[in-house]
Amino acid sequence: MATQHSRSVARFMLAPAVILLLGWMLVPLTATLIFSFKKYLPLRGGDLGWVGFDNYVRFVSSSAFWPSVMATLTIIGSVLVITIILGIVLALLLDQPMWGQGIVRILVIAPFFVMPTVSALVWKNMFMDPINGILAHLWKFFGAAPVEWLTQASMQSIVMIVSWQWLPFATLILLTSVQSLDREQLEAAEMDGAPWISRFWHLILPHLARAITIVLLIQTIFLLSVFAEIFVTTGGAFGTKTLTYLIFQRVLESQNIGLGSAGGVYAIILANIVAIFLMRAVGKNLDS
Amino acid sequence: MGRIVLESVTKKFGNTEVIPPLDLTIEEGEFVVFVGPSGCGKSTLLRLIAGLEDVSSGVIKIDDNDATDLAPAKRGLAMVFQSYALYPHMSVRKNITFPLRMAGLSKAEQDERVTKAAEVLNLSDYLDRRPGQLSGGQRQRVAIGRAIVREPSAFLFDEPLSNLDAALRVGMRLEISELHKRLETTMIYVTHDQVEAMTMADKIVVLRAGNIEQVGSPLELYHSPRNTFVAGFIGSPKMNLIDGEEAAKYGAHTIGIRPEHISVSGSEGPWSGKVVVSEHLGSDTFFHIHGTGLADTITVRVDGEVNFKYGDRVYLTPRDDVIHKFDAEGLRIG
Amino acid sequence: MARAVTTQRKTLNTLIAWSIGFVIFFPILWTILTSFKTEAQAINDPPLFLFFDWTLENYAVVQERSNYMRFLWNSIFLAGGSTLLGIIIAVPAAWSMAFVPSNRTKDILMWMLSTKMLPAVGVLYPIYIGFVKLGLLDSRLGLMIILMLINLPIIIWMLYTYFKEIPGEILEAARMDGASLKDEILYVLTPMAIPGIASTVLLNVILAWNEAFWTLNLTAAKAAPLTAFIASYSSPEGLFFAKLSAASTMAIAPILILGWFSQKQLVRGLTFGAVK
Ligand SMILES: Nc1ncnc2c1ncn2[C@@H]1O[C@H](COP(=O)(O)OP(=O)(O)OP(=O)(O)O)[C@@H](O)[C@H]1O
Ligand SMILES: [Mg+2]
Numbered sequence: 001m002a003t004q005h006s007r008s009v010a011r012f013m014l015a016p017a018v019i020l021l022l023g024w025m026l027v028p029l030t031a032t033l034i035f036s037f038k039k040y041l042p043l044r045g046g047d048l049g050w051v052g053f054d055n056y057v058r059f060v061s062s063s064a065f066w067p068s069v070m071a072t073l074t075i076i077g078s079v080l081v082i083t084i085i086l087g088i089v090l091a092l093l094l095d096q097p098m099w100g101q102g103i104v105r106i107l108v109i110a111p112f113f114v115m116p117t118v119s120a121l122v123w124k125n126m127f128m129d130p131i132n133g134i135l136a137h138l139w140k141f142f143g144a145a146p147v148e149w150l151t152q153a154s155m156q157s158i159v160m161i162v163s164w165q166w167l168p169f170a171t172l173i174l175l176t177s178v179q180s181l182d183r184e185q186l187e188a189a190e191m192d193g194a195p196w197i198s199r200f201w202h203l204i205l206p207h208l209a210r211a212i213t214i215v216l217l218i219q220t221i222f223l224l225s226v227f228a229e230i231f232v233t234t235g236g237a238f239g240t241k242t243l244t245y246l247i248f249q250r251v252l253e254s255q256n257i258g259l260g261s262a263g264g265v266y267a268i269i270l271a272n273i274v275a276i277f278l279m280r281a282v283g284k285n286l287d288s
Numbered sequence: 289m290g291r292i293v294l295e296s297v298t299k300k301f302g303n304t305e306v307i308p309p310l311d312l313t314i315e316e317g318e319f320v321v322f323v324g325p326s327g328c329g330k331s332t333l334l335r336l337i338a339g340l341e342d343v344s345s346g347v348i349k350i351d352d353n354d355a356t357d358l359a360p361a362k363r364g365l366a367m368v369f370q371s372y373a374l375y376p377h378m379s380v381r382k383n384i385t386f387p388l389r390m391a392g393l394s395k396a397e398q399d400e401r402v403t404k405a406a407e408v409l410n411l412s413d414y415l416d417r418r419p420g421q422l423s424g425g426q427r428q429r430v431a432i433g434r435a436i437v438r439e440p441s442a443f444l445f446d447e448p449l450s451n452l453d454a455a456l457r458v459g460m461r462l463e464i465s466e467l468h469k470r471l472e473t474t475m476i477y478v479t480h481d482q483v484e485a486m487t488m489a490d491k492i493v494v495l496r497a498g499n500i501e502q503v504g505s506p507l508e509l510y511h512s513p514r515n516t517f518v519a520g521f522i523g524s525p526k527m528n529l530i531d532g533e534e535a536a537k538y539g540a541h542t543i544g545i546r547p548e549h550i551s552v553s554g555s556e557g558p559w560s561g562k563v564v565v566s567e568h569l570g571s572d573t574f575f576h577i578h579g580t581g582l583a584d585t586i587t588v589r590v591d592g593e594v595n596f597k598y599g600d601r602v603y604l605t606p607r608d609d610v611i612h613k614f615d616a617e618g619l620r621i622g
Numbered sequence: 623m624a625r626a627v628t629t630q631r632k633t634l635n636t637l638i639a640w641s642i643g644f645v646i647f648f649p650i651l652w653t654i655l656t657s658f659k660t661e662a663q664a665i666n667d668p669p670l671f672l673f674f675d676w677t678l679e680n681y682a683v684v685q686e687r688s689n690y691m692r693f694l695w696n697s698i699f700l701a702g703g704s705t706l707l708g709i710i711i712a713v714p715a716a717w718s719m720a721f722v723p724s725n726r727t728k729d730i731l732m733w734m735l736s737t738k739m740l741p742a743v744g745v746l747y748p749i750y751i752g753f754v755k756l757g758l759l760d761s762r763l764g765l766m767i768i769l770m771l772i773n774l775p776i777i778i779w780m781l782y783t784y785f786k787e788i789p790g791e792i793l794e795a796a797r798m799d800g801a802s803l804k805d806e807i808l809y810v811l812t813p814m815a816i817p818g819i820a821s822t823v824l825l826n827v828i829l830a831w832n833e834a835f836w837t838l839n840l841t842a843a844k845a846a847p848l849t850a851f852i853a854s855y856s857s858p859e860g861l862f863f864a865k866l867s868a869a870s871t872m873a874i875a876p877i878l879i880l881g882w883f884s885q886k887q888l889v890r891g892l893t894f895g896a897v898k
Contacts, residue, residue: 010722013714031748107643264744
């Protein structure tokens with residue numbers, strides 16, 4: 001349905017979105033690149049001139065750099081694994097006949113609506129507080145010593161909070177996919193005597209591939225920029241300083257814009273590496 | 289109103305030429321059918337006329353005005369799509385009045401035309417339903433209704449009946465023919481069903497790979513196909529095409545003989561073979577015969593009930609006066 | 623499913639599913655319950671589940687301490703405004719890509735989505751400076767534009783997948799019927815895509831409502847939405863569980879209720895139209 005006319009109209013209609021996003025990408029990106037080659041300390045002298053790759057070298061050689069990359073990848077990786085595995089289990093469970101399925105779905109979906117600042121605060125204080133938190137009471141009830149979650153198991157705590165927020169998303173997408181499974185195919189396999197595990201492996205899992213891809217794509221996009229959960233809970237302490245958070249500290253806490261901008265460029269590179277892997281995987285899976 | 293002329297029209301998608309230079313004149317009030325195998329460019333040609341695709345080169349004239357660069361809406365044509373393309377969120381009435389609303393007609397006039405169209409198409413009881421609550425045939429009628437209220441200078445149909453079951457198809461076929469008789473408006477109708485083509489058309493355009501193979505009335509095509517392609521495409525069951533020695537006897541590279549022009553007997557005839565399938569339709573009987581040494585299968589159509597079974601040896605006599613002769617390029621001789 | 627399921631099995635499913643649902647929902651439930659306790663009861667050992675003196679006192683205190691209505695209004699304005707603006711820009715773009723695709727369409731879509739991967743923190747300072755220069759800092763307009771931009775790729779992506787499901791022939795029919803492009807989009811495409819647009823709107827309202835990087839970093843007092851409202855409760859002042867719970871409940875209640883009521887559209891929206 002493409003005439004010359006409609007094609008030019010189409011370009012015209014696509015233009016605002018493309019121009020806005022291009023601007024949104026390029027303008028701050030250029031500024032960040034420029035700052036990254038400068039010594040720029042707004043509170044201590046302002047623009048102190050060009051310094052070449054100094055900021056880049058300093059940012060990487062900081063002892064906090066590699067741990068922050070690791071922390072970022074650990075959070076993304078763990079949350080993805082947890083939400084996808086639990087998501088599949090939950091999706092299969094919710095697909096079973098039961099009473100009040102709608103209500104269970106409402107309960108399961110709820111964490112998705114909770115803003116990150118709220119969930120972080122609630123988890124930090126009312127659940128993970130070593131004295132008054134619910135988890136402390138639970139541990140004591142079973143005769144164990146309460147855990148100081150955010151200091152002793154800080155990474156696990158953050159992963160847990162973020163997983164709680166994203167589990168609903170994974171579950172819902174996977175559930176939608178499970179519900180579109182070809183029942184007759186499954187029943188035929190059952191008649192053929194295929195055990196449950198092989199039915200899962202050979203029929204259900206491949207069917208879910210596309211849904212899993214979507215979960216991977218969307219969650220990664222959002223997990224790359226996890227911020228509030230750390231800001232509110234550990235403030236980046238106890239090994240939970242992600243790259244995002246490290247840069248945030250350089251820019252806002254130490255007001256070293258040059259250094260922070262160099263970090264920003266690293267973050268962009270990391271995001272792009274992740275993106276390339278992701279787009280490869282997703283592009284293939286979304287084509288069908 | 290409704291004379292459409294295509295002059296050296298071509299269409300390329302990227303680098304593939306779907307329509308090579310093509311000339312065609314469609315006279316006012318004619319019922320023209322485009323037939324051809326799947327993928328031959330029928331829809332493309334129709335969409336070029338409609339203005340839904342640009343021509344790559346050439347000129348399209350509607351009523352002697354150059355319409356090549358005119359927007360679809362400005363061409364005064366109405367199209368009925370294979371999928372009906374009804375607006376699912378609008379009632380039947382709204383669907384039918386949509387083009388009138390777009391044309392800015394008054395409410396009163398809209399109502400009048402809808403009422404009339406609904407009467408003609410037997411839709412009066414369904415005007416307030418949504419398309420989703422209608423049967424396939426009713427949807428088809430709504431699509432036609434939406435086309436006729438505009439009083440276009442020509443109607444374009446793209447395989448409008450292919451989504452209907454066999455019985456409905458016959459019914460709608462008659463209705464569309466009747467509509468054409470009454471409106472006397474040009475209709476261009478795309479199908480790959482040669483029965484539709486034969487029964488409805490004033491003029492058939494046979495297409496192959498974007499080329500016009502022949503243009504003519506149904507009977508012209510039936511009686512004197514210009515080449516083996518048309519010969520094989522028009523007529524049902526298909527014409528038998530025979531190469532080699534037997535054809536040489538008639539001074540041709542290939543000869544064609546229609547199944548209805550061969551008589552069968554259990555005892556005598558110049559050709560013989562074994563029956564592999566016999567199809568009894570009551571009114572007539574088809575035999576598919578192997579082992580004649582002429583072609584893989586020879587098909588024969590006989591009036592009424594004739595009983596030969598699987599494996600029976602039969603003898604065939606072609607009617608010499610209706611044998612079609614073709615040369616090595618497949619073109620008709622004489 | 624054609625097979626009959628035993629009541630026993632169904633009961634078991636129900637029990638397991640409800641338990642898991644309860645566990646997942648528990649943090650929210652506990653927050654809501656705690657918001658009705660006194661501070662002392664909030665940290666009672668053992669924890670009090672239902673049998674405590676229900677009180678609305680915390681809500682009064684929170685409202686007194688920080689002007690809830692202003693934050694709420696800012697949240698509504700930002701979430702609604704950014705989504706509306708995004709839809710207006712995204713509908714034509716999605717129309718183009720869905721109905722007049724070119725061989726670059728896929729790349730453009732992927733590129734758009736990839737702009738979402740740009741780490742916000744990497745560009746925080748330039749944006750911050752730009753906002754200061756333009757006088758947009760702590761303004762609802764500025765933040766609304768930022769929220770629109772960060773969600774625009776998702777809006778376009780979702781609308782694109784919904785539009786793709788609409789047969790192009792229907793739009794062509796409209797074109798034949800004399801509809802201009804504006805009519806085609808307004809009277810044919812949009813009404814047909816209403817469910818998809820509704821899902822898109824919902825999801826983006828939620829994303830914008832919960833956005834907690836730009837809203838925290840680009841606002842001070844005037845334009846601050848509920849994310850900032852709640853962040854102000856992050857430093858404890860004495861006994862504060864109950865008040866924190868009340869504030870949290872107030873921050874999430876509007877979106878929780880909206881989400882529950884529109885669950886169906888939302889589920890569709892969440893799958894980005896890509897999973898059927
Ligand atoms: N938008 C397009 N881009 C590229 N090629 C196209 C496009 N539309 C059609 N074609 C090609 O042009 C040729 C003619 O297609 P068209 O749809 O006109 O065939 P048709 O005769 O209507 O077939 P059918 O009977 O199956 O409907 C086909 O080979 C098709 O692959
Ligand atoms: Mg076609």
